[in-house]
Amino acid sequence: MEALSIEGTAKTPSVKFDGQEGVIEIKGRSIPENSIEFYKPLVEWLEEYSKSPLVLTQVNVQLEYFNTSSSKCILDVFKKLETIQKGKNDVIINWYYEEDDEDMLEAGEDYESIIRVPFKMIEIVE
């Protein structure tokens, strides 16, 4: 299936969803006033991908900031990944956070406690 690629802006993250490689990346800032519109194509892409996913899907989430409007949409993305995991294909979510950014680490742990997909917390040391 076709890859999904979106350039980042001051309020929205860059997105690279590659179905051939099974690699999904969300990077940057996610602080739009209304995040539904931005995340809709991401969730739709995953819906399609989940019909025939790779044996292993690697997810890299490296956000500098995200707002509470985005937090629900990110959960929707993760819930789609959970259905892939339930279908006996592996998914791993790599949650990146900058050194000292305890809030971002904690946000990752919140998701980890809600979503039944293995998380790996990765500290970015400058």
Add this chain to the structure above:
Amino acid sequence: MSFDVNEYYSRLNGGDVLMAFKGNISSELISNVLEVVESRMDEYSESSKIRKKVYNVLVESLQNLYHHIEVLPPEMEAVFDERFGILVVSRVDDKYRISTGNFISQEKVDVLRNKIDKINSMGKEELKDMYKFILNHQRLSDKGGGGLGLVDIARKTGNRLEYTFEKYNDVYYFFNLDVYIDFAQ
């Protein structure tokens, strides 16, 4: 006697102010404010930890305003703006203070007051549980608001949400919210 919004704004807009604004709260305004405050914090050579906290809390405060602001009737719009709000970011003693203000219909005051009081009565773990519950169970509104903003602010700052409701006229109160972020974390 009706609450004097301008006098209140002048009172806030003194001392070590990074950014002050009163008027129409739009998406473009939010982008501009974020850009200005981010560069001002660079001037203070603030640590990345505090900078991020202030930025995060500022985003939520502004977007709370944006999502909840009430469109004012013509006679008030003539004095203020249609989507009128106030924002002042300043440094007070050993804290950053983010103050926001907006008009709120009288019938909504109690619900908001109760919500803030409930948040203020909660400890760190309770706030975490509340956040996760709302995240997992409540849908986003059409405007993209999720009812999580105040809980998130309380969690990230670890401080009480200070607020007042001042009577403006028979229909409207003016809601002021002060959020504090300690310099030392």
